[in-house]
Amino acid sequence: MPDEAKQCVTGNTDKRYQAGVIEYTKMGYWEPDYQPKDTDLICLFRITPQPGVPPEEAAAAVAGESSTATWTVVWTDRLTACETYRAKAYRVDPVPNTGPGTNTEQQYFAYITYELDLFEPGSIANLTASIIGNVFGFKAVKALRLEDMRIPVAYVKTFDGPPTGIVVERERLDKFGRPLLGATTKPKLGLSGRNYGRVVYEGLKGGLDFMKDDENINSQPFMHWRDRFLYCMEAVNRASAATGEVKGHYLNVTAATMEDIYQRAEFAKELGSVVVMIDLVIGYTAIQSMSKWARRNDVILHLHRAGHGTYTRHKNHGVSFRVISKWMRLAGVDHIHAGTIVGKLEGDPNTVQGIYNVLREPKNEVDLQRGIFFEQDWASLRKVMPVASGGIHAGQMHQLIHYLGEDVVLQFGGGTIGHPAGIQAGATANRVALEAMIQARNEGVDLWNEGPAVLEKAAKWCEPLRQALKLWKDITFNYESTDTPDFVPTETASA
Amino acid sequence: MRITQGQFSFLPDLTDDQIRAQIEYALGNGWALSVEFTDDPHPRNTYWEMWGLPMFDLKDAGGILYEINGCRKAYPKHYIRVTAFDSTRGWETPRMSYIVNRPPEEPGFGLVRQEAEGRKIRYTVHSYATDRPVGERY
Numbered sequence: 001m002p003d004e005a006k007q008c009v010t011g012n013t014d015k016r017y018q019a020g021v022i023e024y025t026k027m028g029y030w031e032p033d034y035q036p037k038d039t040d041l042i043c044l045f046r047i048t049p050q051p052g053v054p055p056e057e058a059a060a061a062v063a064g065e066s067s068t069a070t071w072t073v074v075w076t077d078r079l080t081a082c083e084t085y086r087a088k089a090y091r092v093d094p095v096p097n098t099g100p101g102t103n104t105e106q107q108y109f110a111y112i113t114y115e116l117d118l119f120e121p122g123s124i125a126n127l128t129a130s131i132i133g134n135v136f137g138f139k140a141v142k143a144l145r146l147e148d149m150r151i152p153v154a155y156v157k158t159f160d161g162p163p164t165g166i167v168v169e170r171e172r173l174d175k176f177g178r179p180l181l182g183a184t185t186k187p188k189l190g191l192s193g194r195n196y197g198r199v200v201y202e203g204l205k206g207g208l209d210f211m212k213d214d215e216n217i218n219s220q221p222f223m224h225w226r227d228r229f230l231y232c233m234e235a236v237n238r239a240s241a242a243t244g245e246v247k248g249h250y251l252n253v254t255a256a257t258m259e260d261i262y263q264r265a266e267f268a269k270e271l272g273s274v275v276v277m278i279d280l281v282i283g284y285t286a287i288q289s290m291s292k293w294a295r296r297n298d299v300i301l302h303l304h305r306a307g308h309g310t311y312t313r314h315k316n317h318g319v320s321f322r323v324i325s326k327w328m329r330l331a332g333v334d335h336i337h338a339g340t341i342v343g344k345l346e347g348d349p350n351t352v353q354g355i356y357n358v359l360r361e362p363k364n365e366v367d368l369q370r371g372i373f374f375e376q377d378w379a380s381l382r383k384v385m386p387v388a389s390g391g392i393h394a395g396q397m398h399q400l401i402h403y404l405g406e407d408v409v410l411q412f413g414g415g416t417i418g419h420p421a422g423i424q425a426g427a428t429a430n431r432v433a434l435e436a437m438i439q440a441r442n443e444g445v446d447l448w449n450e451g452p453a454v455l456e457k458a459a460k461w462c463e464p465l466r467q468a469l470k471l472w473k474d475i476t477f478n479y480e481s482t483d484t485p486d487f488v489p490t491e492t493a494s495a
Numbered sequence: 496m497r498i499t500q501g502q503f504s505f506l507p508d509l510t511d512d513q514i515r516a517q518i519e520y521a522l523g524n525g526w527a528l529s530v531e532f533t534d535d536p537h538p539r540n541t542y543w544e545m546w547g548l549p550m551f552d553l554k555d556a557g558g559i560l561y562e563i564n565g566c567r568k569a570y571p572k573h574y575i576r577v578t579a580f581d582s583t584r585g586w587e588t589p590r591m592s593y594i595v596n597r598p599p600e601e602p603g604f605g606l607v608r609q610e611a612e613g614r615k616i617r618y619t620v621h622s623y624a625t626d627r628p629v630g631e632r633y
Contacts (some may be wrong), residue, residue: 167588174538177502177579177591201617207505230614237618241606246538250614272618362585380585429507439503439513461507 016150021072024060028083029069032056034090040113042150043131044373046095047108048316049144058141059089059110065135067118080470085113096486107316109373121158124284124331132319143317149326151373157379159330163295165361166320166407167380169334172274172300173209173246178438179406180209181430182250183391184413188214193223197231199423203416204239204247206427210409211235213252215306217277225255225264233271250277250302250335258286265293275300275335280324281307284331291332302387303333314483320369320483322351325358328384335385348481349403359384360407368487387411393472394433394465398451401437410434420471425464433461496603498536501576501593511560514577514595518556521579521591524532527551528559530566532573532596534632537604537622549580563595572633573600598633 016027024030043066049058063069067087068077091111096316099106121125136144170176185191185199200211211232232249235493240247253264253276261282268276276299278290287303294301307395311318321338329337339347354370360383364376388404389411400410412430419426436458441447445454458464503509509517519530528550531543546566546596553559566575575596578589602623624632 167586171588174500174592176589177593226614230616231580233618234616237543237606237620240538241604242496244496244536244538244604245500285555332545383585428505431499435503435505439506439517443513443516444520458506 004070017075017078019073019075023057024069025057026290027060027064027069027073027255028086029060029063029067029089030056031088031090034113035086040153041116041119041127041147041155042374043112043114044148045110045112046143046145046147046316046433047092047110049106049108049143049247050140050142051403053140055092055108055110056089059092059108059112061138061140062110062135062144062296063087063089063112065138066131066428067114074358084115085118087112087118097420104316104401105142116154116363121155122160122288124288124327126326128284130326137318140263140369145315145317146319146323148320148371148373149323150376151326151330153377153379156330156377156381159332159381160295161332161381162301162334162384163332163382164298165289166299166385167383169300169385172298173248175209175246177406178434179401179404179428180385180409181207181434182210182212182387182389182411183208183416183427184212184214184411185217186214186413186417188217189220190222193227193231196223196228197235199417200232200249201235202423203427204236204249205242206416206424207431208247208416208427209245210248210250210251210275212302212411212413213277215252215254215304217252219256222402226267227272229264229267229271233273236273238432246274248274248300250275252277252279252299252304253277253290254282254333258289261286262293263288265290265297265299268394269297273299274300277302277304277308279304280334284327287333288326288331294334295332299334301331301336302335303328303337305337312386312455315483320324320371322358325355325384329359329378329381333384335387335409337389338386339424340392340400342391342399343388343477348484351481351483353403354485356386356404357378359386360405369485371485383385383407385409389413391475391477393475394429394468394473395447395455395475396432397430397437398447401441402447402451406438413419415468415472419464420467421464426468429462429464429468432458433466433468496601498574498594498597498601498603499537500538501535503593504610508629509595509596509624514563515556515560517591517593518559518577522554522556524579524581524590525583526581526590528553529578530562530575531561531578532566532575534573535622535625536574537625538620540622541577543574546575549578562633567596571596574598586631600633 039340047058068085089112093109095107098104183203203211234248236249251268255261319383339352341347341349341352350370387409393415416426440454530546533543576594579591581590605621607619
């Protein structure tokens with residue numbers, strides 16, 4: 001630490017508060033000796049500094065701009081307990097595989113702590129206005145990404161969390177010991193209410209637990225929202241009577257105003273829907289409002305992550321989806337789309353598993369390989385059910401269960417509706433594949449290696465599964481992921 | 496019709512060996528098994544009758560299968576399910592549930608619609624089995 005910087009934090013205030021512009025490290029935003037308190041919120045940023053900016057200065061600048069600083073010294077700091085309110089960068093590490101000799105500019109992981117009193121209790125809007133409010137456009141850093149966040153238990157406890165959670169959702173649906181199955185109604189746009197409900201009925205009767213509106217189906221000229229809700233609930237109830245199971249359809253209540261959202265949600269509730277759906281683009285405040293509504297009304301709250309790819313996908317700039325997942329567990333949603341690994345959308349296996357762990361575990365341990373940089377105690381906040389959706393089919397069932405476990409909703413949209421023998425057959429193929437795979441797993445079968453044989457065996461007596469395997473057997477989406485972990489496990493000598 | 500509640504209703508009915516394998520999986524996880532039966536499998540009929548208490552202290556799959564077969568013998572035409580309870584903190588809920596017996600003819604359910612205002616419909620799933628008194632349903 002430069003001597004000048006040390007002087008300012010140790011109280012040499014004469015120089016520190018002279019009018020003018022000084023480095024952030026000298027303003028008290030860089031404190032390498034700082035020991036984070038249990039009540040501090042800690043962020044890990046990936047920083048690409050501008051050429052010539054030392055990493056400590058870049059980290060201090062991020063700490064400053066995401067807490068109390070402005071670009072110049074202000075005497076009014078001295079009216080406050082400013083050393084408490086300053087965020088403090090306390091550690092900077094070079095990111096593995098960046099810098100000279102690699103294809104990537106030198107990047108740094110900067111650890112920054114924030115005093116608990118900087119944040120309003122129970123407000124994702126306030127938390128994010130600080131942490132990602134201004135700083136991402138800041139000139140001194142070329143690119144910036146929020147990789148992970150340690151939320152102190154003291155702050156976790158100011159949130160209600162998921163209104164239903166995995167345990168209560170399963171009890172309410174009477175479905176245990178296997179992933180839930182869903183499908184998104186296709187085509188996502190253009191169907192009339194009557195035709196739309198047909199797809200819902202066929203999918204549910206064929207064996208799915210849930211059908212789903214897509215993110216952009218709200219209330220358009222071809223289908224008014226009330227029509228959609230009425231026909232979908234006819235389909236849900238008919239399918240329930242036909243199978244003896246509780247069924248649901250995620251009625252998307254996303255709308256232009258909060259008043260409209262509430263109106264649609266109330267209607268869904270009056271019709272007896274067990275679940276409603278919102279899109280991430282409605283914003284954090286609206287999400288928290290709907291979480292409270294869902295809690296008041298015993299309705300499961302499904303969140304589609306519409307829009308996240310604009311800021312989560314690329315590693316050098318934005319916010320990682322594991323951080324968004326942490327915020328959504330606090331904000332309180334019951335379902336969240338969190339990646340498939342094997343499907344058509346972005347998803348490195350380790351990164352996706354890290355996100356699933358954030359959503360489902362009571363406590364996360366440090367797991368660098370999966371992108372988890374901090375221990376995180378969720379303090380009994382309910383578990384969020386992750387949803388795997390996008391380009392998956394029955395032939396991948398063993399891989400899906402291997403990677404994602406059983407507390408997940410597997411959503412086969414095209415993989416149900418595109419079945420050559422119809423939607424019911426598509427749904428049945430998926431359900432048979434799922435049950436056969438869970439049975440085999442429980443019997444001790446090695447799914448990774450023996451999974452295809454399990455599917456083939458079930459396909460011998462289940463024609464829809466046979467047809468599905470034949471049609472989609474070679475469909476994979478093997479593109480390189482962009483959001484990958486920076487750490488790989490290293491061999492440790494075992495002597 | 497075939498009621499498809501539980502983990503394995505889309506598969507052919509489980510054999511005793513297959514039921515036993517699932518019991519062993521539950522026991523391996525430290526879960527307690529329970530046998531329940533009903534003559535009204537309405538999707539929201541949560542509380543089926545218990546064939547004794549959950550077998551917290553019975554760790555022998557053969558012994559549990561013996562209890563299942565005892566229930567089947569007493570109620571050959573009822574629905575019977577096996578449930579595995581997990582008492583671990585953070586779960587404290589069933590982790591498995593699967594049907595091991597069902598009547599030869601499953602009457603299923605009707606859907607009763609009550610038309611209400613604004614095109615709303617109030618739905619009731621009606622269990623045909625309950626049209627007859629308890630004891631005469633199957």
